[in-house]
Amino acid sequence: MGNQEDKLRKIIDLGYEISQIKDIDLLLEKILRDARGITNCDAGSIYVCEGDKLVFRYAQNDTMQRQLPPGKKLPYSTFTVPINNSSIAGYVAKNGSILNISDVYEVGSFYPFSFNRSYDDLTGYRTCSMLTIPLQNFRGDTIGILQLINAMDSHGETTPFAHEDEEIILYFANNAANAIERAKMTREIILRMNKMAELRDPKETGPHVNRVASYSVALYEAWAFKKKIPQPEVDRNRDVLRMSAMLHDVGKVAISDNILKKPGRFTPEEFQVMKLHTLFGANLFADIYSDFDESAAVVAFSHHERWDGNGYPGHIDPHTQKPLPGFEKEDGLAIGKSGEEIPFFGRIVALADVYDALSCRRCYKEAWNEDEVVDNIRSEAGKQFDPELVDVFLECLDTFRQIEKLYPDHAE
Numbered sequence: 001m002g003n004q005e006d007k008l009r010k011i012i013d014l015g016y017e018i019s020q021i022k023d024i025d026l027l028l029e030k031i032l033r034d035a036r037g038i039t040n041c042d043a044g045s046i047y048v049c050e051g052d053k054l055v056f057r058y059a060q061n062d063t064m065q066r067q068l069p070p071g072k073k074l075p076y077s078t079f080t081v082p083i084n085n086s087s088i089a090g091y092v093a094k095n096g097s098i099l100n101i102s103d104v105y106e107v108g109s110f111y112p113f114s115f116n117r118s119y120d121d122l123t124g125y126r127t128c129s130m131l132t133i134p135l136q137n138f139r140g141d142t143i144g145i146l147q148l149i150n151a152m153d154s155h156g157e158t159t160p161f162a163h164e165d166e167e168i169i170l171y172f173a174n175n176a177a178n179a180i181e182r183a184k185m186t187r188e189i190i191l192r193m194n195k196m197a198e199l200r201d202p203k204e205t206g207p208h209v210n211r212v213a214s215y216s217v218a219l220y221e222a223w224a225f226k227k228k229i230p231q232p233e234v235d236r237n238r239d240v241l242r243m244s245a246m247l248h249d250v251g252k253v254a255i256s257d258n259i260l261k262k263p264g265r266f267t268p269e270e271f272q273v274m275k276l277h278t279l280f281g282a283n284l285f286a287d288i289y290s291d292f293d294e295s296a297a298v299v300a301f302s303h304h305e306r307w308d309g310n311g312y313p314g315h316i317d318p319h320t321q322k323p324l325p326g327f328e329k330e331d332g333l334a335i336g337k338s339g340e341e342i343p344f345f346g347r348i349v350a351l352a353d354v355y356d357a358l359s360c361r362r363c364y365k366e367a368w369n370e371d372e373v374v375d376n377i378r379s380e381a382g383k384q385f386d387p388e389l390v391d392v393f394l395e396c397l398d399t400f401r402q403i404e405k406l407y408p409d410h411a412e
Contacts (some may be wrong), residue, residue, distance in 0.1 A: 070225075088101070193252065252280075260274075
């Protein structure tokens with residue numbers, strides 16, 4: 001970046017951009033990326049306050065990223081840090097003030113905290129300069145921590161963070177905190193809608209919908225990278241896709257308990273009723289006020305279609321529940337959509353949903369092992385699933401494994 005005036009102008013633009021992102025996970029990722037751009041630093045991480053702990057949510061590291069194949073993301077696992085003076089992040093969260101350290105290996109004994117070198121020891125990375133910023137909302141409450149690592153000079157060498165950047169990054173952090181609060185509220189509304197479905201169908205758990213949403217975004221990002229889709233378009237699409245994928249089965253709230261909670265196999269008549277959850281879900285978003293409404297309706301309606309045309313609900317009017325003219329089969333049911341007739345987001349969520357269903361234990365089945373799941377999905381390329389998405393899926397397995405660890409069923 002250039003002088004402070006240029007940085008301030010950039011901050012204002014970024015403030016508007018982050019205010020447009022509604023999904024909390026994607027927002028945190030962008031906040032971290034933008035903050036690193038403002039300060040020209042090599043790495044960083046972001047934490048969110050939950051009770052008396054900080055929950056680690058995202059990390060970025062350009063040095064480590066360059067060691068991965070193009071399009072791959074750094075693996076990371078979630079962990080918690082107590083909000084107390086024992087760590088740098090905990091100290092900043094507890095005291096609510098910015099901390100600028102030139103070299104974390106040389107932290108003096110006058111500080112109550114110490115730097116944990118375990119990541120550096122494991123990877124060979126050298127953390128040096130660190131700028132840790134509290135994310136404070138308009139009430140002055142600290143809701144998270146932004147930690148920026150290894151500022152870089154014009155020659156690509158590590159340098160301390162400039163003190164004149166502190167005020168600017170604090171301004172950005174305050175805007176970011178308010179955007180985070182709005183996104184958390186949106187996430188809570190979505191999760192509450194899903195909890196209504198969960199009361200009816202115990203399979204529709206919070207971890208399940210979070211996994212399906214995360215798998216869907218991972219598939220879309222990997223596909224978009226191969227297609228060289230511009231990043232702003234990727235960001236817009238993954239925002240609405242993630243939220244829509246979380247609500248893929250919300251239409252089950254309208255299905256009778258006699259069918260929804262039946263322990264055995266459905267009769268053909270019961271299965272026809274069960275299929276209506278796709279229409280009920282789409283009708284919840286029939287009044288389209290935003291891209292999210294449109295995407296949520298599409299995903300709810302089409303995530304049980306099959307590439308070979310043998311899925312449901314097919315070419316049907318969601319309001320009348322009757323086949324569209326010219327698309328009625330001999331048995332009176334609608335002809336299924338096939339191939340690229342199926343909306344792209346529906347094809348993505350279909351694969352993500354089946355992967356999760358097969359990978360997890362259910363009351364009617366044990367979890368399949370990963371090889372069985374992968375073999376099944378590979379064998380269904382061109383039949384149940386879009387073959388191009390299956391190819392992308394096979395390249396995303398490492399990411400899917402990480403997502404499974406982030407949202408385990410026993411967490412709720």
